[in-house]
Structure formats: C-alpha cells, structure tokens
Amino acid sequence: MTTETPTYKKKDFSSDQDVRWCPGCGDYAILNSVQQVFAGLGVPKENFVCVSGIGCSSRFPYYMDTYGFHGIHGRAAAIASGVKSARPELDVWVFTGDGDGLSIGGNHTIHAMRRNIGIKTVLFNNRIYGLTKGQYSPTSERGKKTISSPYGSLDAPFNPIALALGSGATFVARTIDTQPKHMKMVLEAAHAHKGYAFVEVIQNCVIFNHNAFTHITDKEVRDDRQVDLWPGKKLVFGKDGDMGIKFTPSDIEIVSADEADVWQADGETGANAYRLCHKDERGEIPVPIGIFRNVERPVLDEDIHAQLSAQIEAQGEGTLESLLNDGDTWVVG
Amino acid sequence: MSEQTQERKLESLEDVVIRFVGDSGDGMQLTGKQFTDTSAMLGNDLATFPDYPSEIRAPTGTLYGVSGFQLRFASRDIHSPGDLPDVMVAMNAAAFKMNIADLKKGGILIVNIGNFTEKDLAKAEYDSNPLDDPNLHEEYVFVPVDLNQLTLDATAESGVSKKDGLRCKNLLALGMLYWIFSRSAETTEKWLNKKFAKKPEVLAANLAALKAGSIVAENLEVFQAGRYEVSKATLPSGTYRNIMGNAATAMGLVAASHLSGKKLYLGSYPITPATDILHALAKYKNHDVVTFQAEDEIAGICTAIGASFAGMMAVTTTSGPGLALKVEAMGLAVMAELPLVIVNVQRGGPSTGMPTKTEQSDLMFAIFGRNGEAPIPVIAAQSPSDCFHAAIEASRMAMTYMTPVILLTDGYLGNGAEPFLVPDVSELEPFPITHPTSADAEGFQAYYHDERGVRPWALPGTPGLEHRVGGLEKLDGSGVVSGDADNHQHMVLLREKKVMGIADSYAPLKVHGGDSGKVLVLGWGSTYGAIHGAVGRLQREGKDVSQLHLRNVWPLPKDLGDVIDRFDTVIIPEMNRGHLSRLIRMEFLKDVDSFSKVTGKPFTVSEIMARVEGHLA
Ligand SMILES: Cc1ncc(C[n+]2csc(CCOP(=O)(O)OP(=O)(O)O)c2C)c(N)n1
Ligand code: SF4
Ligand SMILES: [Mg+2]
Numbered sequence: 001m002t003t004e005t006p007t008y009k010k011k012d013f014s015s016d017q018d019v020r021w022c023p024g025c026g027d028y029a030i031l032n033s034v035q036q037v038f039a040g041l042g043v044p045k046e047n048f049v050c051v052s053g054i055g056c057s058s059r060f061p062y063y064m065d066t067y068g069f070h071g072i073h074g075r076a077a078a079i080a081s082g083v084k085s086a087r088p089e090l091d092v093w094v095f096t097g098d099g100d101g102l103s104i105g106g107n108h109t110i111h112a113m114r115r116n117i118g119i120k121t122v123l124f125n126n127r128i129y130g131l132t133k134g135q136y137s138p139t140s141e142r143g144k145k146t147i148s149s150p151y152g153s154l155d156a157p158f159n160p161i162a163l164a165l166g167s168g169a170t171f172v173a174r175t176i177d178t179q180p181k182h183m184k185m186v187l188e189a190a191h192a193h194k195g196y197a198f199v200e201v202i203q204n205c206v207i208f209n210h211n212a213f214t215h216i217t218d219k220e221v222r223d224d225r226q227v228d229l230w231p232g233k234k235l236v237f238g239k240d241g242d243m244g245i246k247f248t249p250s251d252i253e254i255v256s257a258d259e260a261d262v263w264q265a266d267g268e269t270g271a272n273a274y275r276l277c278h279k280d281e282r283g284e285i286p287v288p289i290g291i292f293r294n295v296e297r298p299v300l301d302e303d304i305h306a307q308l309s310a311q312i313e314a315q316g317e318g319t320l321e322s323l324l325n326d327g328d329t330w331v332v333g
Numbered sequence: 334m335s336e337q338t339q340e341r342k343l344e345s346l347e348d349v350v351i352r353f354v355g356d357s358g359d360g361m362q363l364t365g366k367q368f369t370d371t372s373a374m375l376g377n378d379l380a381t382f383p384d385y386p387s388e389i390r391a392p393t394g395t396l397y398g399v400s401g402f403q404l405r406f407a408s409r410d411i412h413s414p415g416d417l418p419d420v421m422v423a424m425n426a427a428a429f430k431m432n433i434a435d436l437k438k439g440g441i442l443i444v445n446i447g448n449f450t451e452k453d454l455a456k457a458e459y460d461s462n463p464l465d466d467p468n469l470h471e472e473y474v475f476v477p478v479d480l481n482q483l484t485l486d487a488t489a490e491s492g493v494s495k496k497d498g499l500r501c502k503n504l505l506a507l508g509m510l511y512w513i514f515s516r517s518a519e520t521t522e523k524w525l526n527k528k529f530a531k532k533p534e535v536l537a538a539n540l541a542a543l544k545a546g547s548i549v550a551e552n553l554e555v556f557q558a559g560r561y562e563v564s565k566a567t568l569p570s571g572t573y574r575n576i577m578g579n580a581a582t583a584m585g586l587v588a589a590s591h592l593s594g595k596k597l598y599l600g601s602y603p604i605t606p607a608t609d610i611l612h613a614l615a616k617y618k619n620h621d622v623v624t625f626q627a628e629d630e631i632a633g634i635c636t637a638i639g640a641s642f643a644g645m646m647a648v649t650t651t652s653g654p655g656l657a658l659k660v661e662a663m664g665l666a667v668m669a670e671l672p673l674v675i676v677n678v679q680r681g682g683p684s685t686g687m688p689t690k691t692e693q694s695d696l697m698f699a700i701f702g703r704n705g706e707a708p709i710p711v712i713a714a715q716s717p718s719d720c721f722h723a724a725i726e727a728s729r730m731a732m733t734y735m736t737p738v739i740l741l742t743d744g745y746l747g748n749g750a751e752p753f754l755v756p757d758v759s760e761l762e763p764f765p766i767t768h769p770t771s772a773d774a775e776g777f778q779a780y781y782h783d784e785r786g787v788r789p790w791a792l793p794g795t796p797g798l799e800h801r802v803g804g805l806e807k808l809d810g811s812g813v814v815s816g817d818a819d820n821h822q823h824m825v826l827l828r829e830k831k832v833m834g835i836a837d838s839y840a841p842l843k844v845h846g847g848d849s850g851k852v853l854v855l856g857w858g859s860t861y862g863a864i865h866g867a868v869g870r871l872q873r874e875g876k877d878v879s880q881l882h883l884r885n886v887w888p889l890p891k892d893l894g895d896v897i898d899r900f901d902t903v904i905i906p907e908m909n910r911g912h913l914s915r916l917i918r919m920e921f922l923k924d925v926d927s928f929s930k931v932t933g934k935p936f937t938v939s940e941i942m943a944r945v946e947g948h949l950a
Contacts, residue, residue: 046794047793062803072635086596311619
C-alpha cells in the first residue's frame with residue numbers, strides 16, 4: 001500500500017466507457033463532481049469501491065475507473081455493506097436512485113443507516129423511475145401524472161432527509177446537481193465523516209421529469225428558495241443575504257440576517273433538522289440544503305473487526321488443529 | 334449401590350432405540366441429548382432424530398405440543414436412528430397417545446402417570462385412561478411411575494420452589510435410563526455442574542433428581558432380574574466427537590477457510606432449521622470469522638457477494654423460503670463469476686410449510702430455479718458428520734471455479750447427531766487460493782477466461798487491477814457491458830461449460846455391493862443412513878442389491894449413466910416427489926422406480942427394504 005498521499009487528476013477517475021445518459025441529464029454533473037472530489041481526497045485510487053443497484057443513476061460505477069460493482073435492483077446498500085464489513089480499509093460508495101434506494105431497496109437503506117456502517121451513499125433523487133421510462137417513484141409528489149399514473153398518483157411521497165434522520169443516519173445532507181461547488185463541499189464532508197453518510201442529490205431528469213425542481217434550483221429564484229445548513233454558519237438566505245432563520249420552541253421564523261441562528265449539525269440546532277426538512281418546499285421557509293446532521297456513533301465495520309481482534313487476543317488465534325480438537329472428544333483404538 | 338445390584342444379571346444388547354416424548358416444555362431434546370453425549374463418551378455408535386413442533390412452547394399437555402427425541406446407540410456400526418423404538422419414555426398422556434403405536438412389542442414403556450389426570454386425558458382427547466388397559470402389561474415391559482411426585486420428593490431438600498423442583502422430572506427419567514442401561518451419569522453431572530455453577534440450589538435439585546432416578550429404577554420389580562448394557566462399538570480407531578449436522582457444516586466452513594487461506598464471511602438471516610449454523614459460526618470469532626446478521630435473506634446473500642468481491646470466502650446460509658428470496662442474487666453471483674457458498678438446510682415446503690420437519694424438495698429448485706441460464710453446481714451432504722466434508726468440498730469448488738455453489742443438507746441432517754471421526758490435520762488437503770497482483774496489471778482483463786472458463790479473482794486494493802463487475806452481460810475478456818448477440822450466446826455457453834466441466838474433477842463413483850445386478854438403490858442427501866441400513870441387511874441375507882449415493886447432484890457424474898445401465902432396476906427413495914428420478918430420466922433416458930415420501934419424516938430402513946424386496950420377488 002502506498003504511504004505517500006497520491007495526487008490524482010479528475011481524468012484518472014474516468015473509465016474508458018462512453019457515458020450514456022441522455023444529453024442534459026443531471027447525472028453528468030454528479031459524475032463530474034464525484035470524479036473531482038475523489039481525485040482530491042488523498043485516497044489511493046485502488047481503495048475506492050463504487051457500488052450501485054439498477055437505474056439510470058446506477059450506471060455510475062461503469063464510468064468510474066475504480067473497483068466497481070453494478071448490482072441488482074435495490075441491493076446496492078447490502079452489497080456495499082458486505083464489502084465494507086469485510087474490508088473496512090476500503091472507501092466504499094453507493095450510488096443509487098430514488099427508486100433503487102427508497103423503493104425496492106428501502107429496507108437495506110434504512111438498516112445501513114441504523115447500523116452506522118461506514119459507507120457513503122449518494123442518492124440521485126429525480127422523483128421518477130428514469131430507466132423504466134417514467135413511472136412515479138416513492139419521492140414523486142401526490143397527484144403527479146406519469147405513464148403509470150395517468151390520472152395523477154395517489155401515493156404520498158417519502159421525504160428522503162426525514163427518512164434518513166429517522167433511521168438514525170449519522171450524516172445526512174442534501175445538495176443539487178446544478179450547484180457543483182456545493183455538491184463537492186458536501187461530498188468531501190461526507191467522506192470526512194466517520195460512519196454512514198447519506199447525501200441526497202436533487203437531480204433533473206430531462207426526459208421524464210424535466211424541471212421538477214426549478215422552483216428550487218432556477219438561477220432566478222434559488223437564493224430566495226434555498227437555505228444552506230452549514231455547520232458553524234448562520235442560517236441566512238436571500239439574494240442579498242439579508243434574511244435568516246430562527247428556531248423558536250414552537251416554530252421556525254423568518255428573521256433578518258443578523259438575528260439568524262448559527263447552524264450546528266451536531267448540536268442544539270441540529271435537533272431542528274427534522275422540523276426544517278418537513279416544511280412545504282413551495283411555502284414560506286426556503287428549502288434546506290447542506291448538512292442536516294453530522295454526529296458520531298460507533299461504526300459497525302470497525303467494531304466488527306475490533307471484536308474479532310479482541311477474541312483472538314482472549315482465546316488465542318484459532319487454527320485448523322484447535323478447530324478440530326476443541327471440545328469433548330474421545331479416542332477409539 | 335446395594336449388593337443386590339451387583340448380583341443382577343447384565344444382558345448385553347447390540348443395538349437399542351430409545352424415544353423420549355413429552356411436552357415441548359418438558360426438556361425432551363435436552364434429555365435425549367444428554368443420553369446421546371453419555372453414550373458417545375462410552376464409545377457407542379449413535380444416530381439421533383429430534384422431532385419437535387415449530388411452536389416454542391405449545392400449550393402444555395396438547396397433542397400438537399408433543400416433542401420427541403429418538404436416539405439409537407449400538408455396539409456396531411449404524412447409520413440411521415432406527416425405525417421403531419425399543420424403549421419409550423412418555424411424559425404425559427398426549428405424548429403417549431401420539432407415540433405408543435410405534436413402540437416395539439416387548440419394549441420398555443416408562444410412563445409418567447403423574448400427567449394422566451382427568452385434565453391431561455381431556456387435553457389428549459382421551460375418554461378414558463389408556464393406562465387402564467390390561468394389555469399394556471402383556472405387550473410391553475410396562476413401568477408406570479409418578480415422575481411428578483418422585484421428583485418433588487427428590488428435590489424437596491434442595492431449596493428450590495416446587496415449580497422449579499418439578500422441572501427436574503426429565504432428569505429423574507434420565508437417571509432411570511442410565512441405571513437400566515448401566516451407564517454412569519458422570520457426563521451429565523459434569524454438564525449440570527457447569528450449567529448451574531451460579532445457581533447452587535437448582536444444581537442440587539437437578540443432581541438429586543438424576544440420582545433419585547437410578548434408585549427408582551433399581552427398586553423396580555421388573556428390573557430385579559437384571560438390567561442391560563450396550564458395549565462399545567468397534568469403530569475405526571481415531572478421535573471422535575459427537576456432532577450435529579449444522580455444527581459440522583459450520584466447522585467444515587471454518588476448516589475450508591484455514592485450508593484456503595481465505596477469511597470466512599457469513600451473511601445470513603435466521604430461519605429454522607438453518608439458524609444453528611449462524612449460531613455456531615458466530616462463536617468462531619477467534620478464527621477470524623465475520624458473521625453479519627442481515628436485515629433479510631436478500632441482504633444475507635448480497636452482503637456475502639460484496640464480501641466475495643472484496644476477497645473473502647463468502648457464505649450465506651438459509652432454508653427453503655430464504656433460498657426463494659436469494660434467487661435473483663444467485664444469478665448475480667453467476668454473472669459476476671464470484672465464489673459463494675449457499676447452504677440450504679431444506680425443510681418441509683412449500684411456503685412456510687413445516688419448518689421443523691425434513692424434506693428434500695428443493696433439489697430441482699437448487700439446480701434450475703433461476704431466471705435465465707444460470708448454472709450452479711449442487712452438492713449434497715449425506716449424514717450429520719458428512720456435512721463437515723461436504724462444506725469443505727463446496728468451498729473448494731466455489732473458489733476454484735469462481736462460481737456460487739449450493740450445498741444441500743436438510744433438517745434431519747442439521748439437527749441429527751452422530752459420532753464424527755475427527756480427521757487429522759494432515760488428512761485435509763489445503764487448497765491455497767491466490768489472486769492476481771499489480772505485477773499482472775499490464776493488459777489485465779477481469780473477464781479473461783482460462784481453459785476451464787474461470788476468470789481471475791482480482792481484489793479491491795490492488796493497484797492497476799481496477800475493474801467493474803455486475804449483472805449486465807459482459808464481453809468475454811474485457812468485461813465491458815455488452816448487448817452483442819453473438820457474445821451473449823458465447824457467454825451463456827461459457828458459463829455452462831465451466832459448471833458442467835466441474836464433473837471432470839469428480840472421483841469415479843463407488844457402488845456399495847455388486848457393480849451390476851438386479852437392484853440399485855440410488856440416493857442423495859440424508860436418505861443415506863436408511864438406504865445403507867436396508868441395503869446392508871438385504872446383502873447379508875444374500876440379496877442382489879447395491880447402493881450408490883451421490884455427493885454431486887449437479888452436474889451429475891459422467892459415469893452415472895454407465896452404472897445405472899448395469900442394473901435391472903434402479904430405485905430412488907427421495908423425500909420429495911421424485912426430483913432425482915426425473916433428472917435421471919431426463920439426462921440418461923432411463924426409467925427408474927421413484928420411491929417418494931413427503932411426510933416430513935425420514936425413510937425407515939424397513940420401508941426401503943420392503944420396496945427393494947418388491948422388485949426381487
Ligand atoms: C428486480 C427488478 N425489478 C424491476 C426492475 C426494473 N427497474 C430498473 S430501474 C427501475 C427504477 C429505477 O429508478 P431509480 O432508482 O429512481 O433510478 P433512475 O433511473 O431514476 O436513476 C426499475 C423499476 C429491475 N431491473 N429489477
Ligand atoms: S432518463 Fe432521465 S435520469 Fe435517465 S439518463 Fe435520461 S435524463 Fe437522466
Ligand atoms: Mg429516479
């Protein structure tokens with residue numbers, strides 16, 4: 001293993017495969033940012049493992065020149081949990097979609113969060129099933145007309161951030177495909193976090209759900225419609241940066257920038273992440289992005305191997321000899 | 334011991350079958366296991382058959398709450414837990430009702446009359462007390478005892494509550510049997526001392542009950558003339574341990590980990606009757622074994638597949654319903670060409686079926702039950718101790734050929750016990766596994782296939798070998814995703830050739846008995862013991878019958894067709910609706926006599942003998 005910190009360029013992480021997403025798809029921007037971030041993390045390239053399920057977004061590992069596993073629909077978190085619990089020294093990332101990670105794979109996603117296993121999950125939320133041509137997904141809004149809901153979907157959606165917070169994820173963040181600078185900061189913070197990290201990326205599907213997020217992401221409105229939760233920073237927003245957010249015991253208030261609370265993803269204000277993420281995204285409070293939660297808890301993969309070492313220490317290292325002869329035996333002849 | 338005892342005659346028996354039956358809360362499994370351990374330490378050959386309901390504690394006294402443990406111990410080589418018991422211990426009316434028809438005429442019948450009250454009789458759906466039947470005394474060595482009262486008396490001074498005292502009644506029964514078969518209670522005393530080291534009163538009560546049992550038996554009228562002994566079996570020399578199939582599977586997997594030099598990783602979700610493998614492996618932490626209790630069976634296999642990609646010897650364990658959930662991921666392992674051992678401890682199906690009963694009805698499922706052309710080799714264990722060797726074989730095959738392998742055992746094997754001749758380390762052949770290194774980076778191809786069709790197992794963390802695997806069809810060589818028509822045809826055939834080619838590595842088949850003749854009894858899996866017993870007995874009677882038992886059920890051995898052609902009739906007893914029979918007809922165009930049994934109980938020796946005799950008549 002290399003001892004020096006390797007230096008890489010973005011292109012070191014591009015595989016020789018042609019990228020086959022639709023022109024204009026938000027996935028391109030995510031690929032770009034991830035490759036740039038990976039190049040700068042100081043992690044030997046051979047230690048990255050990119051795992052995915054099935055979906056447009058899940059093609060991701062094929063475009064990364066790292067070790068990669070394109071799994072089956074919904075199971076990326078489980079496959080990645082296997083890689084990470086086997087070899088904690090590897091840098092294991094899951095790339096998944098709203099259908100892959102929250103519908104068919106919802107169970108694995110919440111259990112990976114509960115366990116705080118050290119994998120980093122990037123969930124591409126386009127609020128649609130892209131690869132299967134445009135059915136409503138578990139994040140599609142109620143009433144959405146799609147090919148499988150011609151009169152409007154009757155399902156209520158998941159809020160991925162609330163789900164992650166409720167499932168005990170220790171790092172929960174949201175970023176946006178069209179804001180690469182922010183995305184890179186979030187991905188770096190996710191990597192720096194010890195344990196499980198969940199990053200929802202708001203992603204535009206130009207073919208089946210175009211402009212689903214323009215009310216949040218459009219250049220014209222975004223400063224007024226987004227508030228960045230950044231640890232240690234004030235919760236300010238607005239074109240002129242003059243507005244702010246303050247938590248009261250019973251509500252969330254819009255105040256002037258100087259009255260705004262300072263965000264602490266691991267502290268007191270962090271407890272308000274749940275209240276904040278539930279606000280109507282077309283309502284009065286801007287949509288929160290950034291880091292909702294960043295706390296420390298025991299990390300499963302490290303603990304698994306610490307327990308092995310402790311038992312080897314306590315009982316002595318098992319050998320074939322000891323395996324065969326431990327316990328009650330008797331001799332014939 | 335009184336002088337009287339020493340004067341009593343000792344009648345030597347060769348082979349005894351005891352069945353303990355009672356409520357699932359009566360400790361029948363424990364009692365049976367203690368008698369088994371004691372007999373094992375005395376050097377008897379053994380076979381056991383625990384038969385319990387799926388309810389953990391069914392309402393007491395009911396017919397459906399009856400739990401049984403049959404064990405056979407002998408001074409000769411035996412292979413099955415026996416058909417009908419010579420001795421029966423019935424702890425209550427319901428247990429009596431469910432089992433009495435099986436007891437051999439002239440057998441010893443110990444009945445706890447304390448649990449034959451009006452209420453007990455009503456729960457067992459008796460109108461009158463069956464023990465009033467005078468025929469019992471004529472047909473059996475009938476021993477009615479009030480185990481409840483005797484146990485209360487015996488434990489009165491130990492300081493435990495009446496309720497706790499009464500719970501020792503199974504030990505009183507055990508003590509009686511130890512005396513009747515003139516064996517020391519030492520193994521059980523040791524075990525009690527360890528188990529209740531921190532509860533001296535409970536310990537005293539248990540020891541008192543055990544002791545009282547021997548005194549009760551000694552004073553019984555029917556044993557004044559003498560008691561019995563079953564001497565040591567003349568087993569091949571070596572070190573033995575008593576082992577249950579699931580424990581043997583776990584041990585075999587750990588052995589394979591040592592032999593291959595690969596760390597063992599288990600991804601699993603609890604399910605009867607496979608869970609004991611998870612339990613056993615979870616204890617082997619000092620052998621560097623990772624056990625991951627996943628959120629479901631799909632995650633069980635997917636974590637294992639991830640661990641395999643990361644370079645571990647990966648295993649997932651389950652039973653039928655869990656195997657159903659793993660199907661899609663099994664296809665992924667085929668496509669990714671990664672080693673994986675899938676252990677399926679079969680149980681009665683379909684659906685939840687009969688979780689605690691045994692069956693062999695997943696054979697076709699194991700061989701063919703996947704979407705697409707997804708060949709997977711299937712191996713079957715034939716006895717509890719053979720699970721050890723079968724697990725090593727499955728692991729070796731998986732890692733040698735970069736393929737998932739299914740190991741089939743079943744509830745009867747998993748929970749059954751027998752003496753296991755512990756192999757010497759030198760008898761187990763290492764099969765060190767190697768991986769490509771950075772030195773191989775130049776021109777490295779993740780889907781390069783050697784002449785056997787096997788691709789390299791390159792591990793994350795190796796500089797220069799970065800590659801992607803997955804479920805989409807891959808171009809032979811580079812492993813790039815490919816929808817090319819000819820490549821798909823080529824890859825389907827390549828994967829098939831690899832798996833079918835494994836048959837080239839099998840040892841030649843060995844027929845037990847004549848190499849040709851009238852009848853061949855062909856089997857696979859846990860029917861081995863009963864078939865072996867039946868064929869052995871018929872052979873001793875001079876009958877023209879042979880036995881062949883398959884370790885590899887897929888791909889089938891190439892010499893199998895020749896062997897079966899040399900017999901007039903091939904009988905295939907299976908605890909399913911004829912899976913192997915269909916395979917034989919399909920692969921060799923040869924008709925066979927499919928002997929199917931799907932009662933949730935294993936074949937008896939006499940059933941198989943009768944079937945063979947039908948063909949010889
Ligand atoms: C077991 C299984 N069921 C269904 C599918 C079909 N399928 C493939 S991708 C997908 C939905 C993907 O949606 P999402 O995860 O949101 O990914 P996106 O394409 O939007 O990036 C479905 C239903 C499949 N491949 N496998
Ligand atoms: S269908 Fe949508 S999500 Fe899929 S590649 Fe095209 S634009 Fe992207
Ligand atoms: Mg989607």
